[in-house]
Amino acid sequence: DTGVSQNPRHKITKRGQNVTFRCDPISEHNRLYWYRQTLGQGPEFLTYFQNEAQLEKSRLLSDRFSAERPKGSFSTLEIQRTEQGDSAMYLCASRPLAGGRNEQFFGPGTRLTVL
Amino acid sequence: SQQGEEDPQALSIQEGENATMNCSYKTSINNLQWYRQNSGRGLVHLILIRSNEREKHSGRLRVTLDTSKKSSSLLITASRAADTASYFCATGPEGGAQKLVFGQGTRLTINP
Numbered sequence: 001d002t003g004v005s006q007n008p009r010h011k012i013t014k015r016g017q018n019v020t021f022r023c024d025p026i027s028e029h030n031r032l033y034w035y036r037q038t039l040g041q042g043p044e045f046l047t048y049f050q051n052e053a054q055l056e057k058s059r060l061l062s063d064r065f066s067a068e069r070p071k072g073s074f075s076t077l078e079i080q081r082t083e084q085g086d087s088a089m090y091l092c093a094s095r096p097l098a099g100g101r102n103e104q105f106f107g108p109g110t111r112l113t114v115l
Numbered sequence: 116s117q118q119g120e121e122d123p124q125a126l127s128i129q130e131g132e133n134a135t136m137n138c139s140y141k142t143s144i145n146n147l148q149w150y151r152q153n154s155g156r157g158l159v160h161l162i163l164i165r166s167n168e169r170e171k172h173s174g175r176l177r178v179t180l181d182t183s184k185k186s187s188s189l190l191i192t193a194s195r196a197a198d199t200a201s202y203f204c205a206t207g208p209e210g211g212a213q214k215l216v217f218g219q220g221t222r223l224t225i226n227p
Contacts, residue, residue: 004157031213042203042217043158056214091157102146102207103160104215111155 004107006092012113013082020078021110025094032075033104034067035091036060043091049075050097082114121204121218129226134191136221138204139184146207147180148215149189151200158203161189194225 005024013019025032030051035043046065048056051072061067064082069075079086089111093104122137140147146165150158164171164180164187171178177190191198201222205215 033214035215035217040219042205042220043215045214045216048213050213058214089155093158103148103163105160106150106157108157109155 004092004094004105006090006107006110008110009108010111010113012115014115015082015084017082018078018080019082019112020076021090021092021112023075023077023092023094023107025074025092026105027073028096029094029105030072030097031095032069033093033095034075034077035093037089037091037109038087046077046090079112082112084114087112087114121202121221123221124219125222125224127224127226128194130194130196132194134194134198134223134225136189136202136204136223138187138189138218140187140204140206140216140218141185142206142208144182144206144208147178147187148205148207149176149178149187150203150205150217152203152220153200161202191223194223196225196227199223199225 007022032049034046037043045058046061047067049069052069064080067077089109091109093106095104120139148163149161152158162173162178164178175192180187201220203217203220205217
């Protein structure tokens with residue numbers, strides 16, 4: 001068990017470009033979450049998957065954002081037509097469905113800089 | 116938007132002293148959790164307290180929860196330089212919602 005991994009760790013892009021981030025959760029964790037964290041703030045929830053089903057989306061997830069978890073394992077978060085306001089740390093977390101434990105296990109994050 | 120506020124926003128103490136951070140939240144909760152984040156990295160879960168609990172201990176950590184005041188505190192005893200980090204409280208709402216709602220965090224600096 002190597003923990004939650006995210007790739008890339010850093011991404012610098014120009015405004016208007018599309019970017020895609022990948023998250024590999026801890027194996028057998030059915031639940032997967034995406035959060036966004038801007039400098040000096042706490043993480044803000046973006047979306048949640050249980051297996052391959054996207055069960056909740058935040059209002060923060062505009063039409064330019066899309067997330068998938070096609071086989072219920074890894075997930076991708078795509079941002080189209082990036083804007084400077086999209087610059088942030090994008091965090092992925094996972095937790096098991098069973099066991100009654102509520103804590104989430106976070107990856108190291110992908111830091112996005114939009115120029 | 117953030118669930119609540121943390122107080123203080125920044126705290127600087129000497130190694131060996133105790134550090135206390137406070138968190139307030141707005142809605143009914145199922146549980147409250149504390150996470151630590153080292154500079155520019157992911158979050159690490161520290162401790163969870165359920166809504167029907169009032170106090171919980173884990174090593175040098177002590178968490179209290181007052182649901183009538185919608186507040187919690189995290190005490191770190193005998194602080195070490197390695198405790199330097201940002202600390203966030205996060206609430207798990209009632210009603211089966213799965214997301215965590217984080218506060219703005221307290222930046223803790225332990226001076227050697």
